[in-house]
Amino acid sequence: MARSETALLLLVSGNGARILQAHGFSPSGIDVVKIDEKNFASPKVILRLIRAKPYRAVYFGCDRLSAHRFSFIQKAFIALTTRRGGIVDELGTTSTYNFFTFLLAETPKFILELLVSILVVSWFHIQIFFDKRAMGKARR
Amino acid sequence: MKVFFLRTEYFGATTEGGSLAVTKGFTDGLLRLGHEPIVAANRVLPLSEKVKQYTIPYSEFFTNLPEVLFFPYNRKSFREAKKIVEREQPNFLYQRHSIFNYAGALLKRELGIPFLLQVEGSEVWVKKNWGKTYFTKALEWSEEIQFEQADAIIVVSSVLKSQLIGLGVPPEKITVVPNGVDAEKYSPDISGENIRKKFGLEEKFVIGYAGTFGHWHGITVLANSVKKIVGEIPNAHFLLIGDGVLRGEVEAILRRDSVERAVTITGMVPSADVPEYLAACNALVISAINNPDVPFFQSPIKLFEYMAMQKPVIASRVGQIQEVIEDGVNGLLVEENNPAELAEKICQLARDPALCERLSKAARRNAVEKYTWQENVRAVINLYEQLRK
Numbered sequence: 001m002a003r004s005e006t007a008l009l010l011l012v013s014g015n016g017a018r019i020l021q022a023h024g025f026s027p028s029g030i031d032v033v034k035i036d037e038k039n040f041a042s043p044k045v046i047l048r049l050i051r052a053k054p055y056r057a058v059y060f061g062c063d064r065l066s067a068h069r070f071s072f073i074q075k076a077f078i079a080l081t082t083r084r085g086g087i088v089d090e091l092g093t094t095s096t097y098n099f100f101t102f103l104l105a106e107t108p109k110f111i112l113e114l115l116v117s118i119l120v121v122s123w124f125h126i127q128i129f130f131d132k133r134a135m136g137k138a139r140r
Numbered sequence: 141m142k143v144f145f146l147r148t149e150y151f152g153a154t155t156e157g158g159s160l161a162v163t164k165g166f167t168d169g170l171l172r173l174g175h176e177p178i179v180a181a182n183r184v185l186p187l188s189e190k191v192k193q194y195t196i197p198y199s200e201f202f203t204n205l206p207e208v209l210f211f212p213y214n215r216k217s218f219r220e221a222k223k224i225v226e227r228e229q230p231n232f233l234y235q236r237h238s239i240f241n242y243a244g245a246l247l248k249r250e251l252g253i254p255f256l257l258q259v260e261g262s263e264v265w266v267k268k269n270w271g272k273t274y275f276t277k278a279l280e281w282s283e284e285i286q287f288e289q290a291d292a293i294i295v296v297s298s299v300l301k302s303q304l305i306g307l308g309v310p311p312e313k314i315t316v317v318p319n320g321v322d323a324e325k326y327s328p329d330i331s332g333e334n335i336r337k338k339f340g341l342e343e344k345f346v347i348g349y350a351g352t353f354g355h356w357h358g359i360t361v362l363a364n365s366v367k368k369i370v371g372e373i374p375n376a377h378f379l380l381i382g383d384g385v386l387r388g389e390v391e392a393i394l395r396r397d398s399v400e401r402a403v404t405i406t407g408m409v410p411s412a413d414v415p416e417y418l419a420a421c422n423a424l425v426i427s428a429i430n431n432p433d434v435p436f437f438q439s440p441i442k443l444f445e446y447m448a449m450q451k452p453v454i455a456s457r458v459g460q461i462q463e464v465i466e467d468g469v470n471g472l473l474v475e476e477n478n479p480a481e482l483a484e485k486i487c488q489l490a491r492d493p494a495l496c497e498r499l500s501k502a503a504r505r506n507a508v509e510k511y512t513w514q515e516n517v518r519a520v521i522n523l524y525e526q527l528r529k
Contacts, residue, residue: 011502012240014408015383015407015408016383016407033388034353034383034384034388035385036385038271038272038274038386039203040206041206043273056261067183068203069203069204069209070203071203071204071206073204075361084349110204111207113202113203113204113272116201116202117202117205117208118380120208120211120212121208121211121275124212124214124278125275125277127215127277128278128281128282128285129179129281129286131242131245131246131281132281132284133286134249135242135249135285135288135289135297136281136285136288137246137284137288137308
């Protein structure tokens, strides 16, 4: 399928119009679809949106890139589909998808986060187990 | 009196929404009544300059896996809040209930500070029904610790009180304090003329909706009522102020019914501008619907904002809304999820300006007397005073 001239903006947070303006995107050349963070738990939903048309690029929109979550997952969606696009915010900041940066910098960082998270989750469960015995009451 | 407002929820860079409205409303209410609010949150909030603010940021490392970032924040928020309590010596702690966080319980245990917990919903229920939870047991336990350790639990509706009693919380520990409104900011003195001009609505009967396009807001019910209303009232126009996951569905309904031209969707607007948008409307709608397995337990701030704007309100007969709105007195009630009845009541208002005036005046009077943030704060302070006795 030939790529169209249209891009897709999946709006996770923020104001779509402000993002388009900040990045000089023409509203006629981009489809804006509002999504929720929880949609990332259902990859099929995101993939269906991206594959709805032969988009030339996919952008994930947010209010502030500095406070944005799930960036790695969003870049992974781009890597799996259009391989063009990035994450854009209302301030005009862009985190562009680049194959080599994704592979050599973002993926190792994500693996590190994953490993540390396993420790953090385990530690929290140990703490809360004892805290519940000290401060909670069996209710459910 | 010094009140320490601890806000532990994660909200990224979001500067709008109900959660912030509660924080702002409550702290403004404290200031107006001569109290001293101290706020701790994960970043500086757009509050009055008179509010002393501390920040307890979330880790920037845990950003890609759901829920993990809340785990280290529990202890971190406790440690940082402990320093704030020792420095500021507040009279009591007022924490907004949030997922995987029991800093309030830890503070109470360690420092003995009176601990009031404000709950807008069981996070266990919310995550299971509106989100996705990966660590259910930990979520249940953290909520249980908070409910157990709080000296008092403030819930926003009587339906929510019943829900918490069902979870085993003693009824005497729970007090219902509805959300509120800043009746000076949301006032009939505000002009909506600029907004009407901006969207070409000068000659229209404008029906407004402000809020998230989310599931419990019933926005699709309103969308489904448009065709009938436009058929009967040709100059009717809808001003939908907000955005959300159901926007696509709303637009699809409007396309199906060929009524897109009768509707303006503004997207999210800054909260400071919302009163002007509401002022541009002739009637305002809350088409909320019940939740999947429990009745509507929320206390919708927009209901009080609509009333304070002195506008006729048409609202669903659910939860707290039916306790606040007396049908035919300060608004009109309709059966939930019933676009035909909603359309009928909107048409009734469009045809009867005298009814609009009577309902809207009663609504404003009611909002000012009973549902301002000052009243909300008074109820919380009274509760604290009772606990001291």
